[in-house]
Amino acid sequence: xxxxxxxxxxxxxxxxxxxxxxxxxxxxxxxxxxxxxxxxxxxxxxxxxxxxxxxxxxxxxxxxxxxxxxxxxxxxxxxxxxxxxxxxxxxxxxxxxxxxxxxxxxxxxxxxxxxxxxxxxxxxxxxxxxxxxxxxxxxxxxxxxxxxxxxxxxxxxxxxxxxxxxxxxxxxxxxxxxxxxxxxxxxxxxxxxxxxxxxxxxxxxxxxxxxxxxxxxxxxxxxxxxxxxxxxxxxxxxxxxxxxxxxxxxxxxxxxxxxxxxxxxxxxxxxxxxxxxxxxxxxxxxxxxxxxxxxxxxxxxxxxxxxxxxxxxxxxxxxxxxxxxxxxxxxxxxxxxxxxxxxxxxxxxxxxxxxxxxxxxxxxxxxxxxxxxxxxxxxxxxxxxxxxxxxxxxxxxxxxxxxxxxxxxxxxxxxxxxxxxxxxxxxxxxxxxxxxxxxxxxxxxxxxxxxxxxxxxxxxxxxxxxxxxxxxxxxxxxxxxxxxxxxxxxxxxxxxxxxxxxxxxxxxxxxxxxxxxxxxxxxxxxxxxxxx
Numbered sequence: 343x344x345x346x347x348x349x350x351x352x353x354x355x356x357x358x359x360x361x362x363x364x365x366x367x368x369x370x371x372x373x374x375x376x377x378x379x380x381x382x383x384x385x386x387x388x389x390x391x392x393x394x395x396x397x398x399x400x401x402x403x404x405x406x407x408x409x410x411x412x413x414x415x416x417x418x419x420x421x422x423x424x425x426x427x428x429x430x431x432x433x434x435x436x437x438x439x440x441x442x443x444x445x446x447x448x449x450x451x452x453x454x455x456x457x458x459x460x461x462x463x464x465x466x467x468x469x470x471x472x473x474x475x476x477x478x479x480x481x482x483x484x485x486x487x488x489x490x491x492x493x494x495x496x497x498x499x500x501x502x503x504x505x506x507x508x509x510x511x512x513x514x515x516x517x518x519x520x521x522x523x524x525x526x527x528x529x530x531x532x533x534x535x536x537x538x539x540x541x542x543x544x545x546x547x548x549x550x551x552x553x554x555x556x557x558x559x560x561x562x563x564x565x566x567x568x569x570x571x572x573x574x575x576x577x578x579x580x581x582x583x584x585x586x587x588x589x590x591x592x593x594x595x596x597x598x599x600x601x602x603x604x605x606x607x608x609x610x611x612x613x614x615x616x617x618x619x620x621x622x623x624x625x626x627x628x629x630x631x632x633x634x635x636x637x638x639x640x641x642x643x644x645x646x647x648x649x650x651x652x653x654x655x656x657x658x659x660x661x662x663x664x665x666x667x668x669x670x671x672x673x674x675x676x677x678x679x680x681x682x683x684x685x686x687x688x689x690x691x692x693x694x695x696x697x698x699x700x701x702x703x704x705x706x707x708x709x710x711x712x713x714x715x716x717x718x719x720x721x722x723x724x725x726x727x728x729x730x731x732x733x734x735x736x737x738x739x740x741x742x743x744x745x746x747x748x749x750x751x752x753x754x755x756x757x758x759x760x761x762x763x764x765x766x767x768x769x770x771x772x773x774x775x776x777x778x779x780x781x782x783x784x785x786x787x788x789x790x791x792x793x794x795x796x797x798x799x800x801x802x803x804x805x806x807x808x809x810x811x812x813x814x815x816x817x818x819x820x821x822x823x824x825x826x827x828x829x830x831x832x833x834x835x836x837x838x839x840x841x842x843x844x845x846x847x848x849x850x851x852x853x854x855x856x857x858x859x860x861x862x863x864x865x866x867x868x869x870x871x872x873x874x
Contacts, residue, residue, distance in 0.1 A: 345439035353443040372452030383459030394557040404565025407486045411494035423609050433610035437603040474575040481591040482568030488598035495605040515669035523674040530681035646729025663701035687753050688761030691746030692768045692818045698738035699772030699810040704803040707784035711871045717864045727856045730777045739769040763821035763837030770845025771817035774852035779806045781859040
């Protein structure tokens, strides 16, 4: 039995007997998307839908293979190559044997189901066209799988370096900014006068097909080469124009496969002891020790805040999240500012609070087994919780409010008071839920003392992030809802008062809840961290 067969069998057993929740959800969601793509292909084959929409659907599917690894940097594969670095086999040979197992994934199944739309769209043509569609689907799948795998390996490699970490952070922040604010320029073109109360839509002619320039661009990209070959075969075009894109997909797939094997072999050659930390410890510098007399003890909450500020800058995972939290709103501002919807810029403060909450909801798990010091020191839990809330306000809350005020003044937005109230409420909810969700939903990864680069597993806090996203976004709408329900008009006092009240109530209520949760479940959390 070859080594590749053993690796594939091992991955199948892990998939069969390991946790199924995330994979089942991804498979069901993906198959729903695949069904939509196949349905669009059936509508195209009957002439009900223009084929440009199928081109868009297939291209978006292909782009997701590239964007996925960027949005989930440092994700640990099912078969981690580091497990096999001690095998008495050359690293490149191990990587080559691992490569067939990379084809076994939920993404491969979903993509294969989606690309069956190639065969569906040519179902009314002759046998040779159907064969071309089948070959196009296979070569497109081969290219997309190794596009995603090589992108994931490259992002993991980049995260091991400081410059690469900045590049990866910028890529993810740019994608998040486009995801959350990319629709604003389009909406500003359709309803340019919304900021002054006019709802007239400038839609022009209704699209029944994509613009020709956009469709050509999608077909020119490698993600559309398979469909381009199918289009040529359907129109009985030259054979060379069918073979050329299919050959291009095969060659690019082989190159990306080689890139993945080279990056995986580099990981196999790298012993854990040689991974360098980005933290420089200066032992030669003299430090003055501050002496405190009777009654002059330092405030425990202040000490926690100082420690947290240093940790946010030193810990690799926290520093990466810190970049995301600030890069994303800034890039959103660049997208919104040039449009006719510049009046909405103050509302980016709400988005900034949402992102800042999402990056701070796993701090206890990121600290790892160091939590034993907190649990064994009498009275330390309350100071720790309050200190983390204070740190969040200093790092995120106060700057968000200052920037929101500046944007309100410079944009002369008629909804500035609504944005201010929403930002106050969002900041309060975010600073409250960050330590609370960190205690309620810890995502445990590699311990902090062993995690010295952003490419290492730090846990997957997606569940807590989605909950914080929902909670903070809902809290931001409360001042406007309360002002409308109580018919207090559009005055500044109502929105600012409700926003400030939500800020104070959220922080006052979340503190004791977090303290109680840590006191009760802290020992269990410590045991879970030690078992990883």
